[in-house]
Amino acid sequence: MLRVDTEERAGEVVTPRVAEPLARPGRSGTLSLFWSELGLTFRRWRTLALFAILAVIPVVVGIAVKIETRDGGVAGGGDGEGPAFLSQVTNNSLFLVFTSLAVTLPFFLPMAIGVIAGDAVAGEAGVGTLRYLLVAPAGRSRLLLAKANATAVFCAAAVLVVSVSALLTGMALFPVGDVTLLSGSTISFGDGLLRVLAVAGVVAASLLGLAAIGLFISTLTNSGIAAMATTVGVMITVQILDAIPQLDMIHPYLFPHYWLGFVDLVRDPVIWDQVQDNLVLQAVYVAIFGSAAWARFTTRDISA
Amino acid sequence: MAPIEPTTHDQDPGDETRSLRRRRTVRLLVPVAVAGVAAGTIGLVPALADSGSSDPKLPGVTAEELVTKLAGTQVDTFSGTVKISTDLGLPGLIAGGASGAGSSPFGPGAGGEEDAEGAGATADPRSQLPALLSGSHTVRVAVDGPDKQRLSIVDETSEYSLIHNADQVWAYDSATNQVFHAEGGDHRAPGGQHEGRLPAELPTPQEAAEQALAAVDATTSVTVDGTSEVAGRDAYDLLITPKQDGSTVGSVRIAVDAENGAPLKFTLTPKGSERAAVDIGFTKVSFAEPKAGSFDFTPPKGAEVTEAEDLREKADAAGESARGSFEDLAGLGLNPGDVSLIGEGWDSVLRTELPEGVLSGKAFEKGKQLPEGFDPKTLLNSLGDRVDGDFGEGTVITSRLVNVLVTDDGQVYLGAVTKDALIAAAEK
Missing domain, CATH: 2.50.20.10 (Lipoprotein localisation LolA/LolB/LppX)
Incomplete structure (x- = not known):
């Protein structure tokens, strides 16, 4: 697999640029760099495997709920325990999307982001393709920007995979129709779909902080595995810190703190405070770790 | 942004290293500066808001x-978000029972088979509101005169809504997808206490x-x-x-x-x-009239609806007055007639008497299942400290605000007074 990547780099990206050294990369150059990064990320087996796992989880949750409620029982024992929204899933397929996102958000989604972001720079440095890329006059800032954008697109795609899989599973197993919001009011299925879209957008955005951290860690090392492991480790550590009540003064500054805030979009009226805090927090993380990654990547010695 | 090429030109190697190092230092300052600005903005804004200088003149x-x-305020329409934080320092068992909304230190397992029907998990307000006694909660309120109120306890992944509109009272618990409904002046608790109108019942400011x-x-x-x-x-x-x-x-x-x-x-x-x-x-408040639709409620499709009346009939039939700690107490015969007040003002202490047999556990045996080895006295002693005085011996259960003395002969003294004042009151 790694060999294929190397050849891909040599064949598609590096060679043309070396062949036309006079072409200074303009707007189209930046764009093509982004597309090639995107292609590189999404064509990997690793990425496809991650997507497959993410797609299977909603199916498993959906089938489990279906089996448990087959003979008229109540999901989660009827006492509101178990994953979020479990008791609503049986009444409306859309809630499977929210349940699936709540289930995957603590671990599976961020793990996938950690793998992709951690590997973005370090992986290529490890395989030795990075320096070929840098021979081309693409510029390190541009290259990093392309990688960052590809990672952000991956965040959105991962959330989309979970959401679409949950939506299809839900529609296959559970009733489709008017949606009861958490506050007890009812909206049409179409409006419900809009809420799903908004929730997916917020969840994707709430992963960007972690993506920036992963990208920064990725610029620190030449080992892709080390960068992935470190990113996932940081993610788990911060979530543990976020769960310790004695540390509640630092909680609002931890990137996973508002992850479940997307729930507020399913209320009536919507409570925007947490969503807003979350977006600001993610933007701050992206700014800090994005600039740190840039500072490191544009000044580091690349020997591999 | 111009392309940056740290290592492409034929420079003197030493020169290159030096300029690279300088560039590295300068660039590393960028994330530090970004972090500084962010920390400054985040840290200073609340600090400024808190400082005395910004108190309004x-x-x-x-x-x-x-x-x-305050007494003459004409405000009868408002809506907003209320944050309720309570730290009463209750003994863990009681606080846990309160937040568990319905489980009770006096009746673990009480109700037997009925629990299987989810009797402990109805959207009945009496089983939900005790949760507000501990921890921190966000509550959304909307009030439009005495006839229309809405209150929602906003939990992380669920919401409990209580809606009063004219003679209708609805409650919806999204965690269990259950609805509670009461009609007319009929929304009384099965035990007979009056539920009262919503605003009188709920701790709004x-x-x-x-x-x-x-x-x-x-x-x-x-x-x-x-x-x-x-x-x-x-x-x-x-x-x-x-x-x-x-x-x-x-x-x-x-x-x-x-x-x-x-x-x-x-x-x-x-x-x-x-x-x-x-x-x-309030963390957010508006004194404008809330949207009229805020007080409409239709039970969502698929939700289980419990009628207050049915609940009462069921309870009567079972010969139990209710579930949950408060109702259990009522069911044990703690009638208001038994209560007297000692002292004045802030030092007042409520005095009452436990029905015979509660402390020995005998009272529980009729119609109630007690777990093996459950002894009310042991439970009581584990919650508080042993004391003695003119009243004989007893147990004082302390919290940050309210202290309770239960003597061994079944007298109960309760007040927002210190332990010493409570014992002094009991000795009178």
């Missing part, structure tokens, strides 16, 4: 004027403030203690301090809206503590 008022303003003011007399000092800003509105702070030594209440502070006299924040601090025991305040 308002014309001075006397305590009497402020109390009048308005409600909490009124209760504190009712206690105002010669035993209390009431002063105006500066101004503050609550939910973006200017407010006067009314400070109420007990003059009696025996009280566990240190102070009660009420932020009164400078414009319309509405109470915006209520803080109760125990004596000798900086940390509030009860803190109820």
